[in-house]
Amino acid sequence: MTRRPFLFAATAVLLLLHASAVFAQGPAEGKWWKRPRIARQLDLSADQVAQLEKIFARAKPKLIDLRADFEKKQFDYDQSMQSDDVDRKELEAKIEAREQARAALQKELALMELDMKKVLNPEQREKLVEMRAKARVLVQERRRHMRDSALDGDDTDAPPTDRRKQVVTPKPNR
Numbered sequence: 001m002t003r004r005p006f007l008f009a010a011t012a013v014l015l016l017l018h019a020s021a022v023f024a025q026g027p028a029e030g031k032w033w034k035r036p037r038i039a040r041q042l043d044l045s046a047d048q049v050a051q052l053e054k055i056f057a058r059a060k061p062k063l064i065d066l067r068a069d070f071e072k073k074q075f076d077y078d079q080s081m082q083s084d085d086v087d088r089k090e091l092e093a094k095i096e097a098r099e100q101a102r103a104a105l106q107k108e109l110a111l112m113e114l115d116m117k118k119v120l121n122p123e124q125r126e127k128l129v130e131m132r133a134k135a136r137v138l139v140q141e142r143r144r145h146m147r148d149s150a151l152d153g154d155d156t157d158a159p160p161t162d163r164r165k166q167v168v169t170p171k172p173n174r
């Protein structure tokens with residue numbers, strides 16, 4: 001039972017990393033510009049799509065390596081934390097290595113995002129920021145629901161419902 005908070009914390013860290021990567025890259029394997037709804041809302045030209053694809057293709061191999069490095073260091077840290085005789089200095093080094101790997105991944109994602117933003121005009125950049133903000137709120141709500149469900153002992157992964165949109169049908173009188 002004492003490991004449950006640790007497992008929750010580790011899961012939360014991985015979800016946070018995944019969420020930040022999704023926002024930095026966008027959905028559909030990082031190719032947000034290929035999603036019809038997004039491309040339509042941003043009014044992307046064929047030339048812009050081609051430029052975004054080139055930027056992504058250039059960054060993807062390095063992102064794969066950086067993500068793998070981070071995941072290995074996260075796994076190493078998790079294994080150490082589960083040990084009953086963990087050495088504080090050894091764990092501190094693993095934490096530092098993990099955080100450096102996370103920083104390198106985030107830096108590469110940010111640089112790719114910067115290159116991609118340069119392809120967009122100011123109106124498109126503003127619209128993309130708005131779309132990401134809305135998506136971020138949805139992910140936060142889902143994460144909050146998952147956390148609350150875990151703390152309440154409810155293992156369902158269903159997202160919270162918006163009660164304002166629920167249709168209530170009256171029961172017939174008998």
